[in-house]
Amino acid sequence: MFECYARTMRCHVEPVWGWDPEFQRQGFARGLSLGSTKVVEVNGEFGGFVWLQKSPESTMLRLICLDPRYQRSGIGSRLLMALVARVRRLRLKVFKTNPAVALYGRLGFVPVAEDDHMVEMVHVGAAAGTAGRPKPHHAPTWED
Ligand SMILES: CC(C)(COP(=O)(O)OP(=O)(O)OC[C@H]1O[C@@H](n2cnc3c(N)ncnc32)[C@H](O)[C@@H]1OP(=O)(O)O)[C@@H](O)C(=O)NCCC(=O)NCCS
DSSP states (O other), X not given: OHHHHHHHHHHHXXXXXXXXXXXXXXXHHHHHHTSEEEEEEXXXXXXXXXXXXXXXXXXXXXXXXXXXXGTTSSXXXXXXXXXXXXXXXXXXXXXXTOTHHHHHHHXXXXXXXXXXXXXXXXXXXXXXXXXXXXXXXXXXXXXX
16 A cells, blocks of 8 residues: 555655655554555455545545556546545545646535645535546445
8 A cells, every 4th residue: 555655645745745765654554553444446456545534523535546557537536426425524635736636626525724735625515526427447346
């Protein structure tokens, strides 16, 4: 999972905070232990992961990372829509520079706070969702 995180998030993290591999590895392991992680399988292979942290009021999506092979084919949208249907008040924080911001907006997340680098978004309900977008070629599944 760390390799997938590094492959997909380093380009966002490094320009802001730098990238010390050992610091990142330790922080990643510590963070995961505070929440729950779901592996996303695509066609029986590791396709990525979702890391959630629940509180009584809401669920924080700490990370969603898909292997680059499986990005931009609708899998992330479908996972996110499945998640918002399962949990209360899904929140997330995303780098302002991350193109995923547009995706979240399309799926019904709205910005509620921001700092210099990141924006916090909360899912407030219906938006364009996945309507009219092609179904993914690969079928993602959750592994609890
Ligand atoms: C963000 C992520 C989970 C979205 O899942 P996905 O399956 O790729 O997303 P979908 O195919 O459902 O939707 C694609 C849309 O997301 C946005 N998007 C996601 N990654 C993008 C990228 N690298 N470049 C441009 N747009 C991107 C665009 O709006 C895109 O729509 P478009 O293809 O019509 O331009 C996935 O791209 C990923 O793992 N990215 C790297 C890790 C990351 O940034 N995670 C989010 C941290 S909060």
